[in-house]
Amino acid sequence: xxxxxxxxxxxxxxxxxxxxxxxxxxxxxxxxxxxxxxxxxxxxxxxxxxxxxxxxxxxxxxxxxxxxxxxxxxxxxxxxxxxxxxxxxxxxxxxxxxxxxxxxxxxxxxxxxxxxxxxxxxxxxxxxxxxxxxxxxxxxxxxxxxxxxxxxxxxxxxxxxxxxxxxxxxxxxxxxxxxxxxxxxxxxxxxxxxxxxxxxxxxxxxxxxxxxxxxxxxxxxxxxxxxxxxxxxxxxxxxxxxxxxxxxxxxxxxxxxxxxxxxxxxxxxxxxxxxxxxxxxxxxxxxxxxxxxxxxxxxxxxxxxxxxxxxxxxxxxxxxxxxxxxxxxxxxxxxxxxxxxxxxxxxxxxxxxxxxxxxxxxxxxxxxxxxxxxxxxxxxxxxxxxxxxxxxxxxxxxxxxxxxx
Numbered sequence: 001x002x003x004x005x006x007x008x009x010x011x012x013x014x015x016x017x018x019x020x021x022x023x024x025x026x027x028x029x030x031x032x033x034x035x036x037x038x039x040x041x042x043x044x045x046x047x048x049x050x051x052x053x054x055x056x057x058x059x060x061x062x063x064x065x066x067x068x069x070x071x072x073x074x075x076x077x078x079x080x081x082x083x084x085x086x087x088x089x090x091x092x093x094x095x096x097x098x099x100x101x102x103x104x105x106x107x108x109x110x111x112x113x114x115x116x117x118x119x120x121x122x123x124x125x126x127x128x129x130x131x132x133x134x135x136x137x138x139x140x141x142x143x144x145x146x147x148x149x150x151x152x153x154x155x156x157x158x159x160x161x162x163x164x165x166x167x168x169x170x171x172x173x174x175x176x177x178x179x180x181x182x183x184x185x186x187x188x189x190x191x192x193x194x195x196x197x198x199x200x201x202x203x204x205x206x207x208x209x210x211x212x213x214x215x216x217x218x219x220x221x222x223x224x225x226x227x228x229x230x231x232x233x234x235x236x237x238x239x240x241x242x243x244x245x246x247x248x249x250x251x252x253x254x255x256x257x258x259x260x261x262x263x264x265x266x267x268x269x270x271x272x273x274x275x276x277x278x279x280x281x282x283x284x285x286x287x288x289x290x291x292x293x294x295x296x297x298x299x300x301x302x303x304x305x306x307x308x309x310x311x312x313x314x315x316x317x318x319x320x321x322x323x324x325x326x327x328x329x330x331x332x333x334x335x336x337x338x339x340x341x342x343x344x345x346x347x348x349x350x351x352x353x354x355x356x357x358x359x360x361x362x363x364x365x366x367x368x369x370x371x372x373x374x375x376x377x378x379x380x381x382x383x384x385x386x387x388x389x390x391x392x393x394x395x396x397x398x399x400x401x402x403x404x405x
Contacts, residue, residue, distance in 0.1 A: 008038065023361050030057025033380050033387045035366065044391040046379040047366040051196070051228045051340060054255035054301060056380035061296045062258045069292035076288070078281055084291035089264075091298055095237055097246045098266035103286035107227035107253035108142025110263035113280055114249045115146055115190065117267065118221045122187030124274040126219060132186045134220075136172040138198030138371075139191065141225055150190055153197070172201060175210040186220040188249075193239040196228040199374045200335055200342025208245040221248040221271065227263070228340065231255035232301040232381050235310040235338035242337065255381075258297040262290035301381065310338045310381055313388065317341050317377055320392035328399050341377040342370055349373075352402065359398035359405075365391050 009026055025037040033056050035043045048054065055062065069084065076082055089101040104110050115133065122130040135141075137152040148156050149163040157163060166185075170177035172195060182189075189211055195201040215222045224247035229239040231252060236242050238250065248271055253263030263285075284290075300306060318334055321343050325331040333344040345353060353369035360367045368376040379388075 023358075025361065032056040032058075033383045033391075041364065043361070043364050043366050044387055044394065045366045046377050046383075046391055046395075047368045048255075048378045048380055049259060050254065050368060051233055051378035052254045052257075053259045054231055054233065054381045055258050055297060056382060057259075059258060059297075059300070061300050062260070062293055065292045065296035066260070066289070069289050072288070074287065074289045075284070077283060078286065082286070082288040082291070084288045084295055085286040088291045088295045088298065091295065091302075092264060092266060095298075095302055096250070096266055097240075097268070098250065099269040100267055100272035102265040102267075102280070103291065104253075104263045104265070104282050105261045105284050105290070106142070106263050107225075107251065108144050108147050109282065109285070110227065110251035110253055110265045111141045111147045111150070111225055112144050113265045114223050114225075114251050114267075115150060115188070116280060117249060117265070117271065117275065118188035118190075118223055120279065121221065121271050121274045122219075126187075127184075130185055130187050130219075131166045132181075132183070133167045134178060134181055134186055134189045135167060135169050136191055136195070137169050138172060138195055138201070139169075139225075140195075140197035141190065141192075142227075172198070173204050173207045175207050178211055178214060182214050182218055182220070184218060186218050188221040188223050189215055190223040190225065192225045192227075192229060193243060194229040194234065194337060194340055196340070196376075197370055199344065199370050200340060200376060202335065202337055203243065205243060208243050212245045215248075223247060223249045223251075225251050227251055227253045228378075229337070231297070232307055232310065233338055233340050233378070235307060235314070237302050237307070239337065255301070256297065257290055257294045260290055260293040262294045306381055313379075313381075313383060313385070314338055314341065316385065316388050317392070320388070320395075324392075324396050324399055327396075328403060330399055330403070339377070339379055339381055339383075343375040343377075345373050345375070349402070355402050355405070356398060359401040360395055362401070363394045363398050365394040365398065367395065 027035045029036045033045050035045050135150045139152040141147040141151045146164050152169045168181050193203050226238050250266045321334050331343045332346045336342050351372045370376040
């Protein structure tokens with residue numbers, strides 16, 4: 001057995017590409033909504049690995065699936081298919097609008113596949129000039145050059161040379177702005193039903209229905225990025241199920257594997273039919289190890305027991321945040337769906353979201369931000385009510401620390 005190196009937080013600065021600014025503590029163990037660091041200090045986790053660990057850390061069903069598949073078959077490549085991938089695809093199709101599934105390894109890869117499919121479908125079925133993608137300011141769709149260009153945050157896409165062309169950005173929830181740029185050259189409108197990195201902003205019902213009608217009118221596809229908002233996060237299996245608007249293509253990742261890297265793109269038979277062998281692919285996507293874990297996660301999440309408890313937990317979080325705001329006056333808005341909740345900071349605290357994260361960590365609580373002005377909560381979908389109560393008490397102490405700093 002190879003000898004384990006002794007490593008700590010300072011090792012990061014020596015060996016990892018400097019594209020992250022991780023917390024000063026190093027988590028080494030997790031169970032449920034609790035995490036322990038190298039020094040044995042305990043934390044309550046309301047970050048969920050950025051909406052990934054939807055069933056908490058080391059959920060028994062996922063651990064069992066990983067162990068069983070890990071002793072059976074890990075990888076075969078797309079030269080072959082495998083049983084876990086076929087079962088997972090069948091269950092996703094049965095639970096959604098979709099007829100066909102493509103598996104990959106990350107949200108960015110699922111979105112890359114979705115955007116390529118949308119353009120290929122338009123070019124194949126309609127016109128070689130039907131390539132325009134309409135997307136939204138403050139959107140986030142991944143870090144590949146294509147997905148980061150569709151995302152509406154130049155801070156992530158600038159500085160890497162020429163960007164993919166024919167991508168137009170307009171304000172979110174502004175139907176008139178979409179109408180102004182929609183034309184016969186539009187192949188797709190791409191959106192997150194709940195903008196995650198952009199500040200936990202929920203798409204308005206009238207806006208969604210208007211965009212759906214525009215897509216129908218101009219023979220464009222509606223693509224929903226549910227990488228963060230999917231897999232129960234909103235209180236339904238997917239957020240579109242709340243909204244009465246069905247997309248043509250949907251992507252999901254993050255919570256799909258409960259912490260194991262896996263993603264999926266879902267679409268209809270008609271749209272999928274333009275793809276042929278070799279048109280797109282991936283080496284690891286749909287491998288049996290990832291799909292076995294994802295199947296276990298789906299089987300647990302897509303149950304009344306889990307989904308019906310999310311709205312109640314949402315209310316507990318919101319009530320606690322409202323109570324804190326009444327005492328300290330720090331939030332201008334509290335918004336979101338299910339267990340994707342954003343608390344926007346008032347003007348005097350704008351730009352300080354990271355300060356709240358640091359203060360919370362010092363108190364033993366893991367939370368997130370969504371941009372510089374919004375505190376984000378994305379805990380386990382089955383977080384214990386006692387953990388919520390204790391965690392929000394710690395958050396109140398962190399708020400006091402920031403105010404008094």
